[in-house]
Amino acid sequence: MFHREGRAIILSTFFITAVIILLAHFYIKNPAIKIGLQVVSIVILILILQFFRNPKRIANKNFNEIHAPVDGKVVVIERVMENEYFKDERQQISIFMSPVNVHVTRYPASGVVRYSKYHPGKYLFAWHPKSSEENERTSVVIRTPKFGDIMYRQIAGAMARRIVNYAEEGESIQQGEDSGFIKFGSRVDLFLPLDARIAVKLNQKVKGAITCIASVKIEDEEG
Structure with missing residues (x-):
């Protein structure tokens, strides 16, 4: 589950990551550079997802x-x-x-x-x-x-x-x-x-x- 404040950033990052992976696949001939660029873009996406995670918490409500x-x-x-x-x-x-x-x-x-x-x-x-x-x-x-x-x-x-x-x-x-x-x-x-x-x-x-x-x-x- 992700926080609502991260939705726009997550969608934008996902789109940019997909574009980078596709462009690298079709237009970069050097395998090392191609794979490196794709891996870096995926790692950035994972970090963004990790930052905006919103784990469900059930508080034990207590006035004291x-x-x-x-x-x-x-x-x-x-x-x-x-x-x-x-x-x-x-x-x-x-x-x-x-x-x-x-x-x-x-x-x-x-x-x-x-x-x-x-x-x-x-x-x-x-x-x-x-x-x-x-x-x-x-x-x-x-x-x-x-x-x-x-x-x-x-x-x-x-x-x-x-x-x-x-x-x-x-x-x-x-x-x-x-x-x-x-x-x-x-x-x-x-x-x-x-x-x-x-x-x-x-x-x-x-x-x-x-x-x-x-x-x-x-x-x-x-x-």
């Missing part, structure tokens, strides 16, 4: 947990000042996606979208400390039953040139549902309350809609 919004590796767990929306201290968890990861963004929790904003910006490498505030990005705030307001931020990387965000203010959303896509290398930051119990570690690999990133504090869970 925040799930990973994307596949990737946890590269930041720290306490920061969030200046765009909360204007106070939050726990930031950042997940870096390499080009080989699934790049579908999924809602980390169920609730109501309170804020959704796109910011044009730079294209620093996604692991750069300033990328969260200076790169092209979208910020989405979800009001949840147990955590209150939480934010996730899609951040473009050095290769990414388009962020797709489906979240609309006032919309009721479900944990694990498709919320967007980031094309070609990027990261997602989560900004959670200070009392949320972090359930992941640095350098841990996570799966969108599957891995628990944080849970509510014990007394809230019992209540």
Whole structure:
């Protein structure tokens, strides 16, 4: 299954690959060059298909947990000042996606979208400390039953040139549902309350809609 954001690119790449293979077959006499060109075009097609894959994920919806919004590796767990929306201290968890990861963004929790904003910006490498505030990005705030307001931020990387965000203010959303896509290398930051119990570690690999990133504090869970 492939993500809808990749359909045009996949069709275009498939057509170009077919043309290259046919032209090489009929017009290039040197066998090594012919086969090499055909193999390279097929490899590029496979890479495009791999990048836009959209595996079906069935989230175990849980109001007491925040799930990973994307596949990737946890590269930041720290306490920061969030200046765009909360204007106070939050726990930031950042997940870096390499080009080989699934790049579908999924809602980390169920609730109501309170804020959704796109910011044009730079294209620093996604692991750069300033990328969260200076790169092209979208910020989405979800009001949840147990955590209150939480934010996730899609951040473009050095290769990414388009962020797709489906979240609309006032919309009721479900944990694990498709919320967007980031094309070609990027990261997602989560900004959670200070009392949320972090359930992941640095350098841990996570799966969108599957891995628990944080849970509510014990007394809230019992209540």
